[in-house]
Structure formats: C-alpha cells, structure tokens
Amino acid sequence: MDSARLEAFSDGVFAVAITLLALNLAVPGPGHGSLLHQLAHQWPAYVAYIVSFFVIGVLWVNHHSLFRQVGRVDRGLLYANLCLLLFVVVIPFITSTFADYLQSGGQDARVAAVLYAVVMEAMGLSFTLMFVHVVRAGLLVVPLTPEASRAAIVRFGLGAGVYVVAIAVAFVWPPLVLVIAGLITAYYIVERVPTEHVPTPGGAHGAGPGGEGTGG
Helix, strand or coil: CCCHHHHHHHHHHHHHHHHHHHHHCCCCCCCCCCHHHHHHHCHHHHHHHHHHHHHHHHHHHHHHHHHCCECCCCHHHHHHHHHHHHHHCCHHHHHHHHHHHHHHCHHHHHHHHHHHHHHHHHHHHHHHHHHHHHHHCCCECCCCCHHHHHHHHHHHHHHHHHHHHHHHHHCCCCHHHHHHHHHHHHHCCCCCCCHHHCECCCCCECCCCCCCCCCC
16 A cells, blocks of 8 residues: 555645634724734734644644655554544644633633643654554665664654643643744754665655654
8 A cells, every 4th residue: 555645635634724723813803902902912823823833834744754755554554644633633723722712811721721732742642653653564665773763763752752841831831832832843843863764766865754743
C-alpha cells in the first residue's frame, strides 16, 4: 500500500483546519466603540490565531517530510495517522474557545487554557507515536540504525513532554500557554531526524522528517 491516498486525505484535513482558524477572527461591529478599540480588545484572538496557524503549518511540513521517507504504509500507520488528525481538526475550536475566555479571566480562562494545552499534548503525543511506529515497523525507505532511532525518537517526542509543563502552567497563568506552544513550534521548524540516513530520489542525501508535537 503506498502513501499517496493517506497524504492526500491528510493534506485536505490540514487545509480545512488551518482555514477554519480565520473564521474565528471578527469584531463586534459598529455601535461597539471605535474600530481601533475593538481590534485592540480582540488581541487574544489574533495571538491565538498566529500560534495555532504555525502549529498546524509546521505540523503539515513535518508530516510531509516524514511521509516523503516512508516506503510503505501498513494498517497501523493508517490508524495512527487518523488519531493525529482527530486532534488537528479540533484545533480551531480550542483556539477560539481559549481566545474568548482568555479575555474574561478567572476560572474559565484557566479551564480554556488547560483544554488548549491538553489537545496540543494529545496532538504531539499522537504524532510521536506515529513516528515510533514508522521506525519500529521498518516502514522507512532506509531504516535508521538503533542508535539513530533512539536519538530521533527523543528529539521527535520532546514537544509532547514540554506540553505537559504547559498543562501545569495553564492553572497558574493562562497566557503563558500560548508562549510555550509558540516555542515548541519554533523548535520543530528545524529537522529532528539525522539527515545522513535519508536518500533523495536522485540518490543524494535529503532532509529527515521533522517532529511536531503543536503538537500541537
């Protein structure tokens, strides 16, 4: 079984999720103060949008990078990918919820922050488990050595570990969750798997798959 259908389906889900983020950007409209005041009041929505946009975007890049190196797809990988997409499609909902309740503060803001961090953690963990399955099941075109596999799994799964910290922070200072999510996403912009093991179609060594965990 090749990965073309899996990648096409996944790309569609990523595209819909990242587009839905923009639907949460709005202002009350005339009669609710000046436009500048309304825009300033909606700052949590803009910050949450930017962070979540790059979470999904970097995740998509790393998903593409990983599957560029997958030689075959098994049933386990199909279900692991579905599990990842389960959390990707929920990102627009948790983003808008977090932005709305961050403005009000109090207990609701903390609950919304925890919800955001938990979904990001689940996303990061599911991507990590998918990568582990790809490595352990021998699905890569060029398998990694045991040492390289262990190192790659640690680098790949770091984000899922940091999101646990974000969950704890959400109970204390909700806005900091967005900062942590942004930092984790920045970490995954860089490739997280040794590149010397991965050939390109032309025979040269290409880039290895990056990790996500934005997880998230």
